[in-house]
Amino acid sequence: xxxxxxxxxxxxxxxxxxxxxxxxxxxxxxxxxxxxxxxxxxxxxxxxxxxxxxxxxxxxxxxxxxxxxxxxxxxxxxxxxxxxxxxxxxxxxxxxxxxxxxxxxxxxxxxxxxxxxxxxxxxxxxxxxxxxxxxxxxxxxxxxxxxxxxxxxxxxxxxxxxxxxxxxxxxxxxxxxxxxxxxx
Numbered sequence: 553x554x555x556x557x558x559x560x561x562x563x564x565x566x567x568x569x570x571x572x573x574x575x576x577x578x579x580x581x582x583x584x585x586x587x588x589x590x591x592x593x594x595x596x597x598x599x600x601x602x603x604x605x606x607x608x609x610x611x612x613x614x615x616x617x618x619x620x621x622x623x624x625x626x627x628x629x630x631x632x633x634x635x636x637x638x639x640x641x642x643x644x645x646x647x648x649x650x651x652x653x654x655x656x657x658x659x660x661x662x663x664x665x666x667x668x669x670x671x672x673x674x675x676x677x678x679x680x681x682x683x684x685x686x687x688x689x690x691x692x693x694x695x696x697x698x699x700x701x702x703x704x705x706x707x708x709x710x711x712x713x714x715x716x717x718x719x720x721x722x723x724x725x726x727x728x729x730x731x732x733x734x735x736x
Contacts, residue, residue, distance in 0.1 A: 553600050557630075559610055561599045562590075563619050566634040571643065581642040590635050607631070678711035680705065 568574045611628035624630040643733040660667040683705040699713065 555606060555610060557600065557603050558599045559607055562607075563631060563634065565595070565598050566638050567633075569638045570634070579642060580584070581639060581646055584635055584639040584642060587635060589631055672713065676709060679712070680709045683709070 559718075565574065569579070574594070579595075584587065584590050588604045591607050592601050594601045608628060611626065611631060616626060619627055619630065621632045624633060685704075687701050706718055
């Protein structure tokens with residue numbers, strides 16, 4: 553199939569889909585999610601797969617009115633808009649969930665976060681235990697002094713490990729980058 557025929561049939565097919573002249577049950581909305589997916593899609597009797605870069609190059613060299621009159625500044629934008637409209641129609645008809653499903657959850661990230669939280673809890677416990685043992689070993693005669701020391705230990709522990717009692721998940725690992733340094 554010639555490149556021009558392939559692209560022309562794609563636009564005709566998109567227009568027919570919008571005009572409800574083609575059964576939508578045969579089309580998976582995933583193939584229309586973005587322009588690259590749509591260009592990679594082959595449909596028997598209509599068109600074959602083609603590179604998105606080929607489509608872009610063809611549209612940049614084609615006259616604006618080649619695919620009929622349209623309000624878009626060029627044919628590529630017209631093509632992209634037709635694809636978007638058909639995709640939205642298919643999503644609406646097929647009730648494709650747009651939010652993440654349980655299968656899409658990043659279990660590895662959640663597992664790392666759970667390990668991080670458990671490590672943080674055990675570190676907080678051990679730090680608090682170590683400080684309390686130090687107070688008990690030092691032994692003071694004055695109960696007010698012990699109370700102040702305990703209050704200081706609890707305040708320090710609370711400020712350091714406040715995120716443990718937060719219901720929000722710990723933010724992901726920071727992206728580390730190398731920065732230029734040295735003497736100038």
